[in-house]
Amino acid sequence: FFSSHSAIDTRQAEPWSFGESVETISRNYISLRYKLLPYIYAAFNESVESGMPVNRSLAIDYSFDDNIYNPQFQHEYLFGPSILVAPVESTKDLTQVYLPEGEWYDFHTDETHSGNSIIISPSPIHLLPLFVKAGSIIPMHQQIQYTGEESEDTLFLHIYNGRQNTIFTYYEDDGETYDYEKEEFYRREMIFDAETKTVTLNKPQGSFTTKFNHVIAILHGFEGHHKFSLNGHSVSVQKYELNLLDALNSEDAVFTVNHSKPIKVKRTGALKLVSDKMVISWK
Template sequence: FKTMVIIDPGIKIDREYSVFNEAFEKGYFCRRADGPYVKGKVWPGDCYFPDFTNPEVREWWAGLFSGLIEEVGIAGVWNDMNEPALFEVPNKTFPDDVRMDYDGNPCSHRKGHNIYGMQMTRATYEGVKRSLKGKRPLIITRSGYNGLQRFTSVWTGDNLASWEHLVIAHYQTQRLNISGISFCGSDIGGFIGQPSGELYVRWIQMAIFHPFMRTHSSGDHGDQEPWSFGEKYMDYVRKFINIRYKILPYIYTCFYQYHKNGTPMIRPTEFVHDEDATRLINRKVECYLGDHLLYAPIMQPGSQGRIVHLPSGKWYDYYTHAQYEGDSEYYIEADLNKIPFFIKAGAIFPEFPLMQYTGERAIETLTLKIFLEEGQHKSYLYSDDHDGYSYKDGQYRYAELVMHFSNGILTIEQLYDTAYSTQYQNFKLELIGMDSLKKELDVRIDDQAPIVMNIDALIIPENFRKLDIML
């Protein structure tokens, strides 16, 4: 397990607190227009607030994390209440006349409000990164602005344990993604109130596709851990958390594409199919995760399924491998044991072996699910050390996997231009989409002489360049 701490901007007014004394003596706190420091009541009581729009204050703040990271062993930091939020005032935040440095361009809180939280998170990110000494920081923020994705993940705020807020979370994550902020998610089950077991399961099902997945609540309304709703619901929750861990290499590849190209991880269908956007603009249920996965959450109580519009192309049901022609609507049965989601035909879809947490064991074999489709199709797979910055020195592989399938011959080319050796040694291929397949298949690896392989044991070296399988 790893521990994150919540750190808010309000610093308790306490002359025995060294952080307060240092900030006070250096004049780092925000002031009212007529001179005094702005004072507000938050969780510690009466507090002053650093001016994070001042570069000198940000540098000071960044230097405060070494003890937490290097000595206590904290893994990440969650910045909360950083709008900034205040108790016991009508507008719940600073008065408009509070002054801010604004990177040397002094202004009032009316101008600086929207960037205050992001600049706090920016300073937190820099400090945690510095203290981790070569590892990647994980930061969460409640408040932010355009550009926050450079520093932090974000969640959708203090939501309610209701079906309405499940729907809202589905819309919010899509909109954040196409606004440039992909590393996002919601409080699973709702922050305020307690969900039913059914609502909690449906929320988990949706959240396995969110880049940021977290179950969280205020704790004031009863327990909300996955085991809090009884054995029946825990079994459902376990199933979908297991799926999340299996599809992590696909999600990780989506993260790389987002990092490298700015491509949203979650994509509304009208975003992907802009040629058909006028017709798809009101279809808010179905959306993509990455290039090849489409999901459609169940968002009404008691539902045993839903109508799903599949975009153009051919699609495979993830569970049953049933095939569907796109540009059509289907009623998909989905009791609590299922969320409708589909893989696009022609995709090469990577999966990890089942684990209970990342890094539980070394991964020797990565599964590639081959969703067969006639013609030529491209997929991608990104691999690196999963932490640190060695990828900046070429220690990664971003492989283009090109499938050619025609006349019973499947050819897969793996194109990459770095010398990185992946953590896994082999691929296990799983062929999906033909009614019947021979038990023994002729396989040619890198134009060598064909070898006979059992269909249930198609184990291929991870560094292959070309693969021919006679089906």
């Protein structure tokens, strides 16, 4: 789900064939793709189980929103259940993006935007406009260099605070065989509840053992919350500066200044990932 193709007697398509800037941009997004593999794998499982496309038209989730049928915004789509992608021509440094109902986080800066609105988003060549639906839970792991490489034993749950309740179904299997047909998988519902101010990891289903022994919660939009707990026990949370995607310092300084700074978030320490129900709460 991330490849570049060419044919005999055509120009080479490797990233380094187009110059240093394109190579660096490609490396950044390839690295992001590897970090997102837990999210991507879960999205593919959803596709297998329900037929829901991994890249899905906004018309699926927002069928009655007339704005998404505007030709100006028909190229936008959801990547999995939580990430809105707004592709843009490489010649544009700014682009209009329509955000459907709800609240959305700029993936690169954590700036929040109200839905049902059109915003102006920076879109220099190295910065693809990406937005995360508030209330989302996005699992990531440490950057790896190829899909078969063993990652560290810590799963990072990026939790985006919001007013909308959501459910994300996390999924793992061996990635190679059909043993998942014999329920040798690890499937776990992760529920964001805005009213009770909790994220609940229900007991996992299946007989497969997850490769992760610990989980760290990366907390986006929790500036006003200072007390966190796991199953009723206090959890220490620290301020943290996060870089999800490296910017190109050689590009336009206006956009580099605003979009290469680390995102200021909060994060828990490494929490033991157990098979019993886990409830993270905040005040």
